[in-house]
Amino acid sequence: MGANALAGKVALVTGGSRGIGRGIAERLGRDGAVVAVAYARDQAAADEVVTQIRQDGGRAFALRAELGVRGDAAALWAAFDAEITRHAPDNGVDIIVNNAGIGRSANLAALTEEEFDEVFAVNVRAPFFIVQHGLTRLRDGGRIINISSGAARLAMPDAIAYGSTKGALDTFTLNLAKELGSRGITANSVAPGIVDTDVNAGWLRGNAEAEAHAASLAALGRVGRPEDIADIVAFLASDDARWVTGRVIDATGGAGL
Template identity: 55%
Template sequence: MGDLKGKTALVTGSSRGIGRGIAQRLAEDGALIAVHYGSNDIAAKETVENITRAGGRAFMVGAELGVPGDAEALFAAFDAELAASGAEPGLDILVNNAAQNFPGRMDAVTHEEFDRTLAVNIKAPFFLIQHGLQRMRDGGRIINISSAVTSTAHPTQIAYSVSKGALETLTRTLAKDVGARGITVNTIAPGWVETDVTAARRATPEGRAAMAAFSVFNRIGRPSDIADVAAFLASDASRWITGQRFDVTGGSML
């Protein structure tokens, strides 16, 4: 895959799951990784240790998303930690992975749950991009992590679906806006993946089999399945691709 040596990447929500997989994969390609976490600093430290143990470089950035001033707080910490690492200031790759989900049908979602979902899943990425672009070098990469829920109807995930649909619209519009700088903006839409979020659903053989059956490969996705696509989109090999949504679901719902 592409050579990311000399690049700096910020991956939100990279203490666990898909975010951790992406952070570790980009580090393998040589990028310096800012491992963002909201509250689980222990898990974030594990991600950093995984990266450094494999010969990569990483540092932690803690900031709660979905609250006033979140982008400013995150990038203040990012700038400080980047300077402490001795690296050149600036940003090359921004991966908006952190997300919030309150499952529920239309009649069950509360105002607080809806507001929190949109605050984390679309408002935070919007303003992180706004601040990130001030630091991003020309030829940079913005990768938004969406979901398979935007391509099929999931009534029990309605608020989450709305937020991810907005994120995909942001991807297309932004791609046109920043194209003159050689910056690409793309979306990855995963399906079922083996993470802490899906652990309860995978707890029984029946539940695991039901999830695996969504894919034509009859298995549940792994964080590495998503991370490899992110690595491609972060590399120079994807330079002629922007404004696109990549279905990374193992052929789910075909």
């Protein structure tokens, strides 16, 4: 893949203001895509990502999109439509990256109905309707990339609801691949393991014992970095991955082997 592998393409990245989402947005921008950086609340962080993409020679804009509430997908696309024509010829999109997600650290006995509903609303319902509402905008030959988790294939009772949402997301991916294949649209999931992001900073960074344990879980012997995931997403977004669809790409560094 060259530096302009995605030239002329438009990408939407949810949860694009930090962590893995930021890494993905910046990588797609470097590859030539116009990137819509969707964020929930932290406009300053989203603007920082947009600035970085532009400094790297790319094009990007921020979209506020709170997920997990009724009407979230329609509101996201309305904001997208209002902004995209300033950056591209029409309101079409080529790459949808459903990255935004939340976790709930609670086991079967402790999880409340409210927490269950919230995590499924953000992690499953929002991607479903983002794609549904996006189908009229998604061009033939497009890409749908859902950010899943190694928790979908590894038993993690203390994150039972989170893992369940990612299993649902992988099933969603499989069905999208079948339904949209006739249009040349691919759908794939990327499943990270432990990644050094702000979400994990509280227990991981500055704690040598925790980092060593996390690293030991991966066959490759280290903690993941946002760019590890972003590079896989960039491949799936490119024409090089045109013959890959309906797959879950393990991006855990070999956890649980």
